[in-house]
Amino acid sequence: SDPVHSCHRKAMEVLGLGNRALRRIPTDAGLRIDIDALKAAIAEDREAGFSPACVIGTAGTVNTGAIDDPQALAKVADEEDLWFHVDGCIGALIAIAPENRSLVAGIEQADSIALDPHKWLHAPFEAGCALVRDAEAHRGTFATTLECLQSAPRGLPSGQWLHDYGLQTSRGFRALKVWMALKEHGVEKFGRLIDQNIAQARYLAGRIEAEPELELTAPTSINIVCFRHRGRGLSGEPLKAFNTEIMMRLQEEGIAAISDTTVHGQHCLRAAITNHRTRRDDLDLLVREMLRLAREIEAAATPM
Template identity: 45%
Template sequence: MMQRSLDPENWEDFRKDAHSMLDDIIGYIERVAERPVWQPIPEEIRARFREPLPQEPESLGSVHERFMNEILPHSVGNVHPGFMGWVHGGGTPVGMLAEMLAAGLNANLGGRDQIPLEVERQVLSWTRQLFGFPDSASGIFVTGTSMANFISILAARFSILGEEARMHGIGGRKLAAYASSSAHVSISRALDFAGIGSDALRKVPVNRDFEMDVDALRHAIEADRREGFTPFFVAATAGTVDTGAIDPLPEIAEIASGEGVWFHVDGACGALGMLSPEISPKLSGIELADSIAFDFHKWGQVPYDAGFVLVKDGELHRQAFASGASYLSRGRALSAGSPWPCDFGPDLSRGFRALKAWFTIRVHGSRKIGQSIAHTCELARHLVQRIEESDRLELLAPCPLNIVCFRYRCNNPDPVNLEIVARLQETGIAAPSTARIEGKLAIRAAIVNHRTRIEDIDRMVDAVLSIGKNIHE
């Protein structure tokens, strides 16, 4: 019987290729600032990814060359210090190495008795400590906050409808959920996925700082009760994606507690501010949450993807997801160590996301990561100052954290600012994105990357002014 292993026939040759690949990718990170942030993709490059399924082998070196020449130069560019689009972390070389080790170990963290699960539980216990949650709180890694929000909604659904709904579905129950009008779309999507329907989400108005109006929340809950709805879930946002606004967490917690409603915090953009002593006071009240969703791959700089969901009542969380199956029976040896992560969320096949978070936190230490987070806020304040100093620029929203929304002042500002953002990206100078702020098109600079320097901010501002002038004349 022939051997059919996919391992290299010659390990020495393989090692040579591997080390050269490692050097190339380290070189990319080390010198990324010399590249354009992003560049338009030539159609001929795009067309090279429309080939039939390759039957025959190709050398590792040759495939790597394609990676270096065709893929790497045409990625989004969020490793680059000039990237300020959407809310993307920059990654770290340490996180990359951890991901390499995780892929070599090839662990599946659905379950079984293995130290990789203890690594995940270690990171869980660090997040408990960070957010002031009890030892009985549960949590798992997921792809991102979209999935973490979904899991939180299912836990909240279980808290009000119990096993009955798991077995028989939502039925005709009239449930209502609440989040501010600035909340992330993943909340209403999660209600859709969960069979509750996106219309169950009441979009509570915000105040002038884009924070949830708590009186409006109170009235919305009252109105729903009068109409026969059962309020079951309120999501506060800790760092909205458009402006970085933090909803008044203690007040929302009090209302939720008084009403017997699940209190969730969507902390995708802001929750890890807890790592910084300067920012954590703004997040006061987060410890009162029933669940928190956040991403290590944003402010935590862990490579994509590394979302996390933390649930205060670990036993309820388990009951909301656990199920039995003959081949998953737990016992001795490899089958020990129950409960497993698959008892706390939908995934049975789960990569070793915990390792890259564990390495990142251990190697850098929480203090230094917190400093890099605080630094992005400092850079945002510098950007605000540059905007306020220029009569051509206009700030469109307050900047409580690291996200700045502004525009170039001119007639017909929407298309002009859209054009400015497109040209910034196309020239590769900087990559902010856009947002709509009270109907106005804003240039949105989300400063998330630990590599971003004051000169990257200045370069972007100078380019906005020069492109704006150019278009305007």
């Protein structure tokens, strides 16, 4: 989609295919890939002599948390004989959250999924993870024959060499912390916490809608809320500067760690709720402090 994470651009450049080989497909009102536009782009590329290879859907875009329709994308990928990858760095783990798992139904059809246990599994930075369905294709991509690391039917080399599944030879045992956390807390608890964060985001969205001075700037699909202060009579750059100043003061005064982004060309603030310690009181405080800071900034800007 057009708000795809920059890691895909980097991946295309590392692959030697270049940024232009990554076609950003326009999104619909819900900021999800427009499926008809995707089909048209594939046809157009084939017509122009290119060979489309892969469809990347995002389960939880970094900007707004939008989830591209996994069922529809799987169908297109199947019909067009393309690899189907899901960037589920933010949202793949919703699959373990009982109240919301239907939001990502279909991602199990993907050929590969990226997910980040350092996000919604609370693993210490970092534990990026990629799951590939076809183990043989996966191994075939990376396996090499290093003389001193040959396989054998017995002894230490009788196991799988992990370096045959990626670029690194020596690599850290990142999986251990993920495994330990799952053993200690269980999948069920992590699923419940994901549901809790999503419910909190919906609560925050409701609080923002109820404040005449604030407005939502994108639909709240999961745990990301995009919003802004309307700024009395401001628009364009001055409105952006006003909201940026609110954000800076929230950060510098140690009140809240919110960020900002641009959605469909419109600047806004962005709250991403991933912490298991977040409480509704924290979200009430965020709304209250935003309004207070806005008044403070307005007062300082008004001539005496």
